[in-house]
Amino acid sequence: MNNIIRYTIKSGDNLYIIASRYNTTVKDILAHNVGLNPQSIKVGQVIFVPKNINYSRPIRINRSVLGLNNLMRMLWEQHITWTRIVIMDIVYDLPETPFAINRLLRNPQDFGNAFRRFYGDVVAQRITVLFTEHLTLAADIVVAAKENNQARVEELNSQWFRNADDIAKLLASINPFWSFVEWQKMLYEHLELVTNEALNFINNRLEANVALYDEMERQALGMADTMTEGIVRQFSNLFGSLR
Structure with missing residues:
Protein backbone atom coordinates (compact mmCIF):
# COMPACT_ATOMS: atom_id res chain seq x y z
CA MET A 1 0.00 0.00 0.00
CA ASN A 2 3.05 2.31 0.03
CA ASN A 3 2.25 3.37 -3.52
CA ILE A 4 -1.44 4.10 -2.82
CA ILE A 5 -2.42 7.55 -1.60
CA ARG A 6 -5.70 9.06 -0.44
CA TYR A 7 -6.46 12.03 -2.67
CA THR A 8 -9.08 14.72 -2.08
CA ILE A 9 -10.71 16.04 -5.26
CA LYS A 10 -10.02 19.73 -5.89
CA SER A 11 -11.75 22.27 -8.09
CA GLY A 12 -10.85 21.71 -11.76
CA ASP A 13 -9.77 18.09 -11.27
CA ASN A 14 -10.67 15.21 -13.53
CA LEU A 15 -9.28 11.69 -13.40
CA TYR A 16 -6.90 12.28 -16.30
CA ILE A 17 -5.31 15.27 -14.55
CA ILE A 18 -4.98 13.31 -11.30
CA ALA A 19 -3.54 10.27 -13.10
CA SER A 20 -0.96 12.41 -14.87
CA ARG A 21 0.03 14.11 -11.64
CA TYR A 22 0.85 10.78 -9.98
CA ASN A 23 2.35 8.91 -12.96
CA THR A 24 -0.58 6.52 -13.24
CA THR A 25 -3.56 5.99 -15.54
CA VAL A 26 -7.30 6.57 -15.35
CA LYS A 27 -7.79 2.81 -15.72
CA ASP A 28 -5.60 2.13 -12.66
CA ILE A 29 -7.44 4.73 -10.59
CA LEU A 30 -10.79 3.16 -11.49
CA ALA A 31 -9.44 -0.28 -10.57
CA HIS A 32 -8.68 1.01 -7.06
CA ASN A 33 -12.05 2.77 -6.67
CA VAL A 34 -14.82 0.29 -7.42
CA GLY A 35 -17.99 2.02 -8.56
CA LEU A 36 -16.33 5.39 -9.12
CA ASN A 37 -17.97 7.33 -11.98
CA PRO A 38 -15.39 9.56 -13.71
CA GLN A 39 -18.12 11.97 -14.76
CA SER A 40 -19.51 12.60 -11.29
CA ILE A 41 -16.49 13.21 -9.07
CA LYS A 42 -17.05 16.09 -6.65
CA VAL A 43 -14.83 18.58 -4.87
CA GLY A 44 -13.97 17.19 -1.45
CA GLN A 45 -14.50 13.56 -2.48
CA VAL A 46 -11.70 11.21 -1.37
CA ILE A 47 -10.36 8.57 -3.76
CA PHE A 48 -7.43 6.14 -3.79
CA VAL A 49 -4.69 6.90 -6.31
CA PRO A 50 -1.94 4.37 -7.18
CA LYS A 51 1.44 5.97 -7.86
CA ASN A 52 3.03 4.08 -10.75
CA ILE A 53 6.79 3.95 -10.31
CA ASN A 54 7.34 2.34 -13.73
CA TYR A 55 6.86 5.49 -15.77
CA SER A 56 10.07 7.35 -16.50
CA ARG A 57 8.64 10.81 -15.91
CA PRO A 58 5.39 12.44 -14.85
CA ILE A 59 3.24 14.33 -17.31
CA ARG A 60 3.16 18.03 -16.55
CA ILE A 61 -0.35 19.38 -16.82
CA ASN A 62 -0.32 22.61 -18.78
Whole structure:
Protein backbone atom coordinates (compact mmCIF):
# COMPACT_ATOMS: atom_id res chain seq x y z
CA MET A 1 0.00 0.00 0.00
CA ASN A 2 3.05 2.31 0.03
CA ASN A 3 2.25 3.37 -3.52
CA ILE A 4 -1.44 4.10 -2.82
CA ILE A 5 -2.42 7.55 -1.60
CA ARG A 6 -5.70 9.06 -0.44
CA TYR A 7 -6.46 12.03 -2.67
CA THR A 8 -9.08 14.72 -2.08
CA ILE A 9 -10.71 16.04 -5.26
CA LYS A 10 -10.02 19.73 -5.89
CA SER A 11 -11.75 22.27 -8.09
CA GLY A 12 -10.85 21.71 -11.76
CA ASP A 13 -9.77 18.09 -11.27
CA ASN A 14 -10.67 15.21 -13.53
CA LEU A 15 -9.28 11.69 -13.40
CA TYR A 16 -6.90 12.28 -16.30
CA ILE A 17 -5.31 15.27 -14.55
CA ILE A 18 -4.98 13.31 -11.30
CA ALA A 19 -3.54 10.27 -13.10
CA SER A 20 -0.96 12.41 -14.87
CA ARG A 21 0.03 14.11 -11.64
CA TYR A 22 0.85 10.78 -9.98
CA ASN A 23 2.35 8.91 -12.96
CA THR A 24 -0.58 6.52 -13.24
CA THR A 25 -3.56 5.99 -15.54
CA VAL A 26 -7.30 6.57 -15.35
CA LYS A 27 -7.79 2.81 -15.72
CA ASP A 28 -5.60 2.13 -12.66
CA ILE A 29 -7.44 4.73 -10.59
CA LEU A 30 -10.79 3.16 -11.49
CA ALA A 31 -9.44 -0.28 -10.57
CA HIS A 32 -8.68 1.01 -7.06
CA ASN A 33 -12.05 2.77 -6.67
CA VAL A 34 -14.82 0.29 -7.42
CA GLY A 35 -17.99 2.02 -8.56
CA LEU A 36 -16.33 5.39 -9.12
CA ASN A 37 -17.97 7.33 -11.98
CA PRO A 38 -15.39 9.56 -13.71
CA GLN A 39 -18.12 11.97 -14.76
CA SER A 40 -19.51 12.60 -11.29
CA ILE A 41 -16.49 13.21 -9.07
CA LYS A 42 -17.05 16.09 -6.65
CA VAL A 43 -14.83 18.58 -4.87
CA GLY A 44 -13.97 17.19 -1.45
CA GLN A 45 -14.50 13.56 -2.48
CA VAL A 46 -11.70 11.21 -1.37
CA ILE A 47 -10.36 8.57 -3.76
CA PHE A 48 -7.43 6.14 -3.79
CA VAL A 49 -4.69 6.90 -6.31
CA PRO A 50 -1.94 4.37 -7.18
CA LYS A 51 1.44 5.97 -7.86
CA ASN A 52 3.03 4.08 -10.75
CA ILE A 53 6.79 3.95 -10.31
CA ASN A 54 7.34 2.34 -13.73
CA TYR A 55 6.86 5.49 -15.77
CA SER A 56 10.07 7.35 -16.50
CA ARG A 57 8.64 10.81 -15.91
CA PRO A 58 5.39 12.44 -14.85
CA ILE A 59 3.24 14.33 -17.31
CA ARG A 60 3.16 18.03 -16.55
CA ILE A 61 -0.35 19.38 -16.82
CA ASN A 62 -0.32 22.61 -18.78
CA ARG A 63 -2.51 24.35 -21.31
CA SER A 64 -1.14 22.33 -24.21
CA VAL A 65 -1.91 19.03 -22.49
CA LEU A 66 -5.35 20.19 -21.42
CA GLY A 67 -6.05 21.46 -24.92
CA LEU A 68 -5.24 18.07 -26.42
CA ASN A 69 -7.27 16.25 -23.77
CA ASN A 70 -10.26 18.54 -24.33
CA LEU A 71 -10.02 17.92 -28.09
CA MET A 72 -9.87 14.13 -27.73
CA ARG A 73 -12.74 14.12 -25.24
CA MET A 74 -14.84 16.31 -27.54
CA LEU A 75 -14.19 14.03 -30.53
CA TRP A 76 -15.14 10.88 -28.62
CA GLU A 77 -18.22 12.59 -27.14
CA GLN A 78 -19.29 13.60 -30.65
CA HIS A 79 -18.53 10.08 -31.86
CA ILE A 80 -20.93 8.38 -29.45
CA THR A 81 -23.53 11.18 -29.55
CA TRP A 82 -23.92 11.28 -33.33
CA THR A 83 -23.76 7.49 -33.49
CA ARG A 84 -26.69 7.40 -31.09
CA ILE A 85 -28.63 9.98 -33.11
CA VAL A 86 -28.08 8.05 -36.35
CA ILE A 87 -29.19 4.80 -34.72
CA MET A 88 -32.42 6.47 -33.54
CA ASP A 89 -32.99 8.02 -36.97
CA ILE A 90 -32.59 4.65 -38.71
CA VAL A 91 -34.74 2.74 -36.23
CA TYR A 92 -37.56 5.30 -36.28
CA ASP A 93 -37.28 6.26 -39.99
CA LEU A 94 -36.76 9.94 -39.19
CA PRO A 95 -36.40 12.41 -42.08
CA GLU A 96 -33.18 13.86 -40.68
CA THR A 97 -31.32 10.56 -41.22
CA PRO A 98 -29.15 11.57 -44.23
CA PHE A 99 -28.19 14.85 -42.57
CA ALA A 100 -27.28 13.12 -39.31
CA ILE A 101 -25.19 10.55 -41.20
CA ASN A 102 -23.31 13.34 -42.98
CA ARG A 103 -22.56 14.97 -39.61
CA LEU A 104 -21.48 11.66 -38.10
CA LEU A 105 -19.04 11.07 -40.96
CA ARG A 106 -17.29 14.35 -40.20
CA ASN A 107 -16.02 12.70 -37.02
CA PRO A 108 -13.42 10.47 -38.76
CA GLN A 109 -12.11 13.52 -40.62
CA ASP A 110 -11.82 15.41 -37.34
CA PHE A 111 -9.91 12.51 -35.78
CA GLY A 112 -7.63 12.40 -38.80
CA ASN A 113 -6.92 16.11 -38.50
CA ALA A 114 -6.14 15.72 -34.79
CA PHE A 115 -3.61 12.98 -35.57
CA ARG A 116 -2.06 14.81 -38.53
CA ARG A 117 -0.12 17.24 -36.33
CA PHE A 118 1.76 14.38 -34.69
CA TYR A 119 1.86 11.59 -37.27
CA GLY A 120 1.61 13.22 -40.68
CA ASP A 121 -0.72 12.89 -43.65
CA VAL A 122 -0.42 9.14 -44.27
CA VAL A 123 -1.45 8.14 -40.74
CA ALA A 124 -4.13 10.85 -40.65
CA GLN A 125 -5.67 9.49 -43.84
CA ARG A 126 -5.53 5.93 -42.51
CA ILE A 127 -7.26 7.01 -39.30
CA THR A 128 -9.97 8.74 -41.33
CA VAL A 129 -10.54 5.68 -43.54
CA LEU A 130 -10.68 3.20 -40.65
CA PHE A 131 -12.98 5.33 -38.51
CA THR A 132 -15.25 5.95 -41.50
CA GLU A 133 -15.44 2.20 -42.10
CA HIS A 134 -16.19 1.68 -38.40
CA LEU A 135 -19.16 4.07 -38.50
CA THR A 136 -20.48 2.91 -41.87
CA LEU A 137 -20.47 -0.71 -40.74
CA ALA A 138 -22.29 0.28 -37.54
CA ALA A 139 -25.07 1.95 -39.54
CA ASP A 140 -25.35 -1.03 -41.90
CA ILE A 141 -25.64 -3.39 -38.93
CA VAL A 142 -28.51 -1.34 -37.50
CA VAL A 143 -30.34 -1.49 -40.83
CA ALA A 144 -29.85 -5.27 -41.06
CA ALA A 145 -30.91 -5.79 -37.44
CA LYS A 146 -34.03 -3.67 -37.96
CA GLU A 147 -34.91 -5.85 -40.97
CA ASN A 148 -34.25 -8.96 -38.85
CA ASN A 149 -31.66 -10.14 -41.39
CA GLN A 150 -29.52 -12.15 -38.98
CA ALA A 151 -27.21 -13.58 -41.64
CA ARG A 152 -26.35 -10.07 -42.81
CA VAL A 153 -25.88 -8.89 -39.21
CA GLU A 154 -23.37 -11.67 -38.56
CA GLU A 155 -21.49 -10.95 -41.78
CA LEU A 156 -21.24 -7.23 -41.02
CA ASN A 157 -20.40 -7.86 -37.38
CA SER A 158 -17.36 -9.93 -38.39
CA GLN A 159 -16.19 -7.07 -40.61
CA TRP A 160 -16.81 -4.60 -37.77
CA PHE A 161 -14.59 -6.47 -35.33
CA ARG A 162 -11.88 -6.93 -37.98
CA ASN A 163 -11.99 -3.18 -38.49
CA ALA A 164 -11.51 -2.71 -34.72
CA ASP A 165 -8.45 -4.97 -34.94
CA ASP A 166 -7.10 -2.84 -37.78
CA ILE A 167 -7.56 0.34 -35.73
CA ALA A 168 -5.84 -1.25 -32.72
CA LYS A 169 -2.94 -2.44 -34.90
CA LEU A 170 -2.49 1.01 -36.40
CA LEU A 171 -2.50 2.77 -33.04
CA ALA A 172 -0.06 0.27 -31.54
CA SER A 173 2.26 0.67 -34.53
CA ILE A 174 2.57 4.46 -34.28
CA ASN A 175 2.91 4.97 -30.52
CA PRO A 176 5.12 2.94 -28.13
CA PHE A 177 2.84 3.83 -25.21
CA TRP A 178 -0.18 2.16 -26.84
CA SER A 179 -0.54 -1.60 -27.08
CA PHE A 180 -2.61 -3.64 -29.50
CA VAL A 181 -4.16 -5.66 -26.67
CA GLU A 182 -5.19 -2.54 -24.72
CA TRP A 183 -6.78 -0.89 -27.74
CA GLN A 184 -8.43 -4.07 -28.94
CA LYS A 185 -10.04 -4.51 -25.53
CA MET A 186 -11.32 -0.92 -25.45
CA LEU A 187 -12.61 -1.01 -29.02
CA TYR A 188 -14.34 -4.36 -28.53
CA GLU A 189 -16.04 -2.95 -25.44
CA HIS A 190 -17.13 0.06 -27.49
CA LEU A 191 -18.63 -2.21 -30.17
CA GLU A 192 -20.53 -4.22 -27.57
CA LEU A 193 -21.96 -1.05 -26.05
CA VAL A 194 -23.06 0.30 -29.44
CA THR A 195 -24.64 -3.08 -30.25
CA ASN A 196 -26.61 -3.03 -27.01
CA GLU A 197 -27.66 0.55 -27.68
CA ALA A 198 -29.03 -0.35 -31.12
CA LEU A 199 -30.84 -3.43 -29.82
CA ASN A 200 -32.40 -1.40 -27.02
CA PHE A 201 -33.82 1.08 -29.53
CA ILE A 202 -35.05 -1.68 -31.86
CA ASN A 203 -36.72 -3.51 -28.97
CA ASN A 204 -38.05 -0.32 -27.35
CA ARG A 205 -36.00 -0.69 -24.16
CA LEU A 206 -35.70 3.05 -23.81
CA GLU A 207 -35.18 3.32 -20.07
CA ALA A 208 -32.32 0.83 -20.26
CA ASN A 209 -30.76 2.89 -23.03
CA VAL A 210 -30.67 6.01 -20.87
CA ALA A 211 -28.62 4.14 -18.27
CA LEU A 212 -26.47 2.57 -20.98
CA TYR A 213 -25.43 5.95 -22.34
CA ASP A 214 -23.71 6.82 -19.06
CA GLU A 215 -21.56 3.70 -19.44
CA MET A 216 -20.86 4.52 -23.10
CA GLU A 217 -19.72 8.01 -22.14
CA ARG A 218 -17.44 6.71 -19.40
CA GLN A 219 -15.87 4.21 -21.77
CA ALA A 220 -15.44 6.70 -24.62
CA LEU A 221 -13.80 9.28 -22.38
CA GLY A 222 -11.44 6.58 -21.17
CA MET A 223 -10.34 6.06 -24.78
CA ALA A 224 -9.92 9.82 -25.17
CA ASP A 225 -7.69 9.97 -22.09
CA THR A 226 -5.64 7.00 -23.32
CA MET A 227 -5.08 8.79 -26.63
CA THR A 228 -4.03 11.96 -24.83
CA GLU A 229 -1.66 10.19 -22.47
CA GLY A 230 0.06 8.26 -25.25
CA ILE A 231 0.55 11.31 -27.46
CA VAL A 232 1.83 13.48 -24.62
CA ARG A 233 4.33 10.85 -23.53
CA GLN A 234 5.53 10.19 -27.07
CA PHE A 235 5.84 13.86 -27.97
CA SER A 236 6.81 15.23 -24.57
CA ASN A 237 9.01 17.85 -26.24
CA LEU A 238 5.85 19.50 -27.59
CA PHE A 239 4.20 19.70 -24.17
CA GLY A 240 7.05 20.82 -21.96
CA SER A 241 6.25 24.41 -21.06
CA LEU A 242 3.25 26.16 -19.57
CA ARG A 243 1.65 28.52 -22.05
